[in-house]
Amino acid sequence: MLNDIFIAPFVDMFTAPDFLMQVLWEGLVSGILYALIALGFVLIFRSSRIFNFAQGIMVVFAALTLVGLFAMGIPAWISVGLTLVVMFVLAVAIERVVLRPLVGQPDIILFMATIGITLFLIGFGETIFGGENKVMITEELGIPTGDTVLEPFGGLLILQHLDITVVVVATLLVLGLLAFLNYTQMGRAIRALGDDHQAALSVGISLQTIWVLVWFIAGIIALVTGIAWGARAGVSFALEVIAYKALPVLMLGGLESITGAIVGGLMIGILEKLFEIYWGQPLLGGNTETWFAFVLALIVLLFRPQGLFGERIIERV
Amino acid sequence: MKDTEGYVTADGRQIGGTLMEMRNITLRFGGVVAIQDISFDIREGEVRAIIGPNGAGKSSMLNVISGFYTPSEGEVWYKGAKRPPMKPFEVARQGVARTFQNIALFEGMTVLDNVMTGRLTHMNAGIASQALWWGKARDEEMENREKVERVIDFLEIQNIRKTPVGRLPYGLKKRVELARALAAEPSILLLDEPMAGMNVEEKEDMSRFILDVNDEFGTTICLIEHDMGVVMDLSDRVVVMDYGKKIGDGTPDEVRNNQDVIDAYLGVPH
Numbered sequence A: 001m002l003n004d005i006f007i008a009p010f011v012d013m014f015t016a017p018d019f020l021m022q023v024l025w026e027g028l029v030s031g032i033l034y035a036l037i038a039l040g041f042v043l044i045f046r047s048s049r050i051f052n053f054a055q056g057i058m059v060v061f062a063a064l065t066l067v068g069l070f071a072m073g074i075p076a077w078i079s080v081g082l083t084l085v086v087m088f089v090l091a092v093a094i095e096r097v098v099l100r101p102l103v104g105q106p107d108i109i110l111f112m113a114t115i116g117i118t119l120f121l122i123g124f125g126e127t128i129f130g131g132e133n134k135v136m137i138t139e140e141l142g143i144p145t146g147d148t149v150l151e152p153f154g155g156l157l158i159l160q161h162l163d164i165t166v167v168v169v170a171t172l173l174v175l176g177l178l179a180f181l182n183y184t185q186m187g188r189a190i191r192a193l194g195d196d197h198q199a200a201l202s203v204g205i206s207l208q209t210i211w212v213l214v215w216f217i218a219g220i221i222a223l224v225t226g227i228a229w230g231a232r233a234g235v236s237f238a239l240e241v242i243a244y245k246a247l248p249v250l251m252l253g254g255l256e257s258i259t260g261a262i263v264g265g266l267m268i269g270i271l272e273k274l275f276e277i278y279w280g281q282p283l284l285g286g287n288t289e290t291w292f293a294f295v296l297a298l299i300v301l302l303f304r305p306q307g308l309f310g311e312r313i314i315e316r317v
Numbered sequence B: 001m002k003d004t005e006g007y008v009t010a011d012g013r014q015i016g017g018t019l020m021e022m023r024n025i026t027l028r029f030g031g032v033v034a035i036q037d038i039s040f041d042i043r044e045g046e047v048r049a050i051i052g053p054n055g056a057g058k059s060s061m062l063n064v065i066s067g068f069y070t071p072s073e074g075e076v077w078y079k080g081a082k083r084p085p086m087k088p089f090e091v092a093r094q095g096v097a098r099t100f101q102n103i104a105l106f107e108g109m110t111v112l113d114n115v116m117t118g119r120l121t122h123m124n125a126g127i128a129s130q131a132l133w134w135g136k137a138r139d140e141e142m143e144n145r146e147k148v149e150r151v152i153d154f155l156e157i158q159n160i161r162k163t164p165v166g167r168l169p170y171g172l173k174k175r176v177e178l179a180r181a182l183a184a185e186p187s188i189l190l191l192d193e194p195m196a197g198m199n200v201e202e203k204e205d206m207s208r209f210i211l212d213v214n215d216e217f218g219t220t221i222c223l224i225e226h227d228m229g230v231v232m233d234l235s236d237r238v239v240v241m242d243y244g245k246k247i248g249d250g251t252p253d254e255v256r257n258n259q260d261v262i263d264a265y266l267g268v269p270h
Helices: A002-015 A017-048 A055-071 A076-102 A107-129 A161-183 A185-195 A197-202 A207-233 A237-244 A246-253 A258-284 A292-303 B058-065 B088-093 B111-122 B127-132 B136-154 B170-183 B200-217 B228-234 B252-256 B259-266
Strands: A147-150 A157-160 B018-029 B032-043 B047-051 B073-078 B096-098 B188-192 B220-225 B237-242 B245-250
Touching: A002 A017, A002 A258, A017 A055, A017 A157, A017 A161, A017 A185, A017 A207, A017 A237, A017 A246, A017 A258, A055 A076, A055 A107, A055 A207, A055 A237, A076 A107, A076 A207, A107 A237, A147 A161, A157 A161, A161 A185, A161 A207, A161 A258, A185 A197, A185 A207, A185 B111, A185 B136, A197 A207, A197 B088, A207 A237, A237 A246, A246 A258, A246 A292, A258 A292, B018 B058, B032 B058, B032 B073, B032 B220, B032 B237, B032 B245, B047 B058, B047 B200, B047 B228, B058 B188, B058 B220, B088 B096, B096 B170, B111 B136, B111 B170, B136 B170, B136 B200, B170 B188, B170 B200, B200 B220, B200 B228, B220 B228, B228 B252, B237 B252, B237 B259, B245 B252, B245 B259
Parallel strands: B047 B220, B047 B237, B096 B188, B188 B220
Antiparallel strands: A147 A157, B018 B032, B018 B073, B237 B245
């Protein structure tokens, strides 16, 4: 037993390094998507202290809109542009109808409001697009679908072109967001608003503009995630579940930290794959990926309640 | 504007015409009257103080000026025009910068970033331009950065530029807040108890900075203060409030000898 837990997995890793690399690669791909979704949460949380329960359904909604528009005969790239317009309209609508009337209410009420948004989007999406599964328009968007086979250490490493594209695009998006937040006045305004509303108003920051902006960015992230995940698993309401994968990422990384979201996402993506392949399948009968992340997050929370990168809350007495 | 001639101060500074005027301002919260029918003006280039005992309505007045409160009655005139009801961020964009009594800084951000937010009122580049870090946005960022560095130099906080504000001691936070307000190059700078909770040395520093700002940039300053001694040394003209009413208005000397003011501060047998 001890052998199976502490020795055998590592022996496997070293005797078949090519397979280990395959596992790590796949972990990285899901990890970067988790990081992206978590970033959507963090952005909204930092600028408005709202935990946005609707992030998951926004992924589904964006993907459905894209596929739906294409099905109407609109060229693929124009559909992407139109979907972005739809996400912008959604951001404006959410700000007007939901957030603005609730300014200054306790956090829990705003959280409930995002659950409301979720339920509305499920119903609305189903009415317009129907509930059946759809296929992401991967090829029409020009996303490569083949694979490259490498032979490191005389073994075999298969890299799906789709995955490579996802990693590249997601990385660029994450880096772009970081630069935007850190080096532009708009980015500073977003961060400032999360810190202190009054002070933000006094330097001329408009709550409404910033809120629309962050919800729109969350919408863009949702679309990219929707395309990437939809290409692998098809477009259906079940996609919403991957947003819940961002929860342990947020617990691990801390709700306020952008670095935390990125590191946490990558960590969970890679660790859950490793655990599944080397411990889960041989010892526990597999399917550990559904719960491993949560257990990991809980263990971290035992030692660091604010997450790995969260702001430490120090009360002055 | 009723009077655009201005006057010359004892130390020889030229004070201009009326920049802002409060006309019969009344502010009620339900049944409580926080400000009752107060009028006064702020002239270009002067240091104008509002003083009064605790609960006199000084902060409420400042909040009216900065747009955080909308007066129940009365008008605010600014740069010769009546100001319609506005949100605080719109007032800020018109050139009214402020600090807060209980320091409102962005604790998680560095000093430099905090002061940079002060430049938001001067931001013209669109979101797209900023997102792409292209053209106008980049030039603006450079220009803003230059102005901000000058303010940071001026207030002698260069050595803490990269420190997150949350880690700074109280006195320095106050100074960073002043820097952020100053970075906006405001027409009027509102200071809500800039010296509150400071020790003597810090108070002297802050007084010096306020006078220097007024001198160097010609910024019009309206400040609220508790500490009579400080106010009398700093300001050109003083409004005295008590229980929401104006009980005195004039130069420090005039105010000092005003019987109502003496009564309010020392108390009189009723």
